[in-house]
Amino acid sequence: MKIEKEKLLNDYFPIALEKLKDMIRIPSYRKDDSSGKPVPKEIADCLKYAIDLCQSFGWKTFIAPDNRYGYADWGTGDKLFGILCHLDVVPGGDLSKWFTDPFEPIEKDGKLIGRGSYDDKGPTLMNLYAAKYLMDNGFEPDYTVRFIFGTSEETTWECMEAYTERERLVDLGYVPDANFPVVYAEKYITDADITGKYVSTFTLKGGEVYNAVCDIVHYNGPKTEEIKAYLDQNNIECVAENDGLTIRGQSAHGSFPHKGVSAITWALEAINEAGIYHPLAKFSNEYLHNKFDLKEIVGDLTDETGPLTVCAGKVDIDKTEFKLTFNLRIPCTRDPKVDVNDKLQAFFEAKLNSQYQVVGNEDRVFFDLNSDTIKNIMKVYQEVTGDTTSKPIAIGGGTFAKSMPNLVAFGAEFDIDNTSMHTNNEFVLIDDLKKMMEIYVKSIAILTKN
Numbered sequence: 001m002k003i004e005k006e007k008l009l010n011d012y013f014p015i016a017l018e019k020l021k022d023m024i025r026i027p028s029y030r031k032d033d034s035s036g037k038p039v040p041k042e043i044a045d046c047l048k049y050a051i052d053l054c055q056s057f058g059w060k061t062f063i064a065p066d067n068r069y070g071y072a073d074w075g076t077g078d079k080l081f082g083i084l085c086h087l088d089v090v091p092g093g094d095l096s097k098w099f100t101d102p103f104e105p106i107e108k109d110g111k112l113i114g115r116g117s118y119d120d121k122g123p124t125l126m127n128l129y130a131a132k133y134l135m136d137n138g139f140e141p142d143y144t145v146r147f148i149f150g151t152s153e154e155t156t157w158e159c160m161e162a163y164t165e166r167e168r169l170v171d172l173g174y175v176p177d178a179n180f181p182v183v184y185a186e187k188y189i190t191d192a193d194i195t196g197k198y199v200s201t202f203t204l205k206g207g208e209v210y211n212a213v214c215d216i217v218h219y220n221g222p223k224t225e226e227i228k229a230y231l232d233q234n235n236i237e238c239v240a241e242n243d244g245l246t247i248r249g250q251s252a253h254g255s256f257p258h259k260g261v262s263a264i265t266w267a268l269e270a271i272n273e274a275g276i277y278h279p280l281a282k283f284s285n286e287y288l289h290n291k292f293d294l295k296e297i298v299g300d301l302t303d304e305t306g307p308l309t310v311c312a313g314k315v316d317i318d319k320t321e322f323k324l325t326f327n328l329r330i331p332c333t334r335d336p337k338v339d340v341n342d343k344l345q346a347f348f349e350a351k352l353n354s355q356y357q358v359v360g361n362e363d364r365v366f367f368d369l370n371s372d373t374i375k376n377i378m379k380v381y382q383e384v385t386g387d388t389t390s391k392p393i394a395i396g397g398g399t400f401a402k403s404m405p406n407l408v409a410f411g412a413e414f415d416i417d418n419t420s421m422h423t424n425n426e427f428v429l430i431d432d433l434k435k436m437m438e439i440y441v442k443s444i445a446i447l448t449k450n
């Protein structure tokens with residue numbers, strides 16, 4: 001089928017953009033990221049918004065009674081082609097760093113700024129309207145095309161746990177929640193808690209999620225002047241408030257910890273420098289501060305899918321106990337248990353007299369570079385973008401491609417090295433949204449034909 005680019009961008013794109021703004025206005029994040037909690041109202045509202053939109057296209061829709069997920073089917077094919085998106089977002093983080101309310105989208109310098117603009121509401125809307133364009137123009141997929149909407153990708157993944165338990169798995173499909181051209185490998189991911197007991201002279205609390213660099217912590221305790229002076233010297237924002245100090249860094253996605261400025265490790269470094277002892281501060285200073293691969297503990301685990309990375313997302317030091325969280329991205333050819341977790345457990349027991357406990361695991365994805373799916377995707381990507389040098393890639397991020405077999409992460413970030421996902425002022429270039437839409441129209445047209 002011939003795709004008329006003009007028609008797509010003039011008649012479909014502007015509506016998709018307006019719907020995207022509507023969706024960003026729904027603050028669909030979780031305040032509590034622990035398991036077993038009901039889906040918050042805002043996320044359920046966002047799910048209903050997406051499902052209502054699909055229903056208006058004439059697709060068959062379903063919302064799980066517990067709002068864990070929803071889906072919409074287009075076509076009547078026997079086989080199922082999945083497009084997996086997620087409607088939850090990470091919280092706004094430090095609101096003082098935003099140009100705007102994270103949930104009030106604005107257009108500025110060719111960008112759409114707002115939480116979820118790139119992760120994952122932008123790609124979701126571009127895919128929905130890509131499919132609608134095809135449907136309106138007489139394209140009939142051989143597969144039934146199923147849009148699946150998750151509600152807890154940024155936190156517990158209970159959405160896809162519920163989906164895979166209750167619903168039909170896909171025969172083929174993609175997840176527009178990573179980067180272009182296509183992701184053939186995804187590292188293992190481990191979340192872990194380090195907990196221990198120590199009588200502390202101070203408290204330090206901060207961080208909202210495992211998988212983002214912590215950008216704000218609060219310190220209460222002695223020697224605030226020394227701590228502040230040290231941070232000032234290093235250009236780390238630190239203000240006296242609430243009988244203590246508020247220390248600010250820069251948030252970043254958990255798979256790119258080196259792109260952020262960790263408020264946690266800077267605070268612990270300053271505490272150390274002020275001459276206050278705490279085992280966690282000592283550990284952070286030696287192994288974590290401005291270091292991201294734990295090489296000194298587990299050795300160099302780098303393979304063709306990249307290095308091990310560690311992100312310490314949350315800290316809670318009180319008068320008698322302490323806790324720090326790790327989000328680890330483990331290269332595809334390594335064994336998470338033997339090569340990483342067993343070593344860390346032994347290390348923390350021996351060196352900090354503390355517990356290292358794995359609280360979450362995601363399997364790797366390894367795709368065959370010579371499969372039709374990868375070849376077709378690469379062909380479309382090259383045709384639309386003219387980029388013939390980029391190759392299928394390996395990432396540290398974990399997408400829904402891990403939730404079922406036969407899924408590959410495909411788009412939608414063009415410039416992953418400078419991604420704004422999970423950071424302040426998350427944005428997507430309007431031109432990139434248009435390119436996305438064109439790529440997905442052509443891909444759906446090829447991939448859903450036998």
Ligand SMILES: [Zn+2]
Pocket residue numbers: 086119120153177
């Ligand atoms: Zn995402």
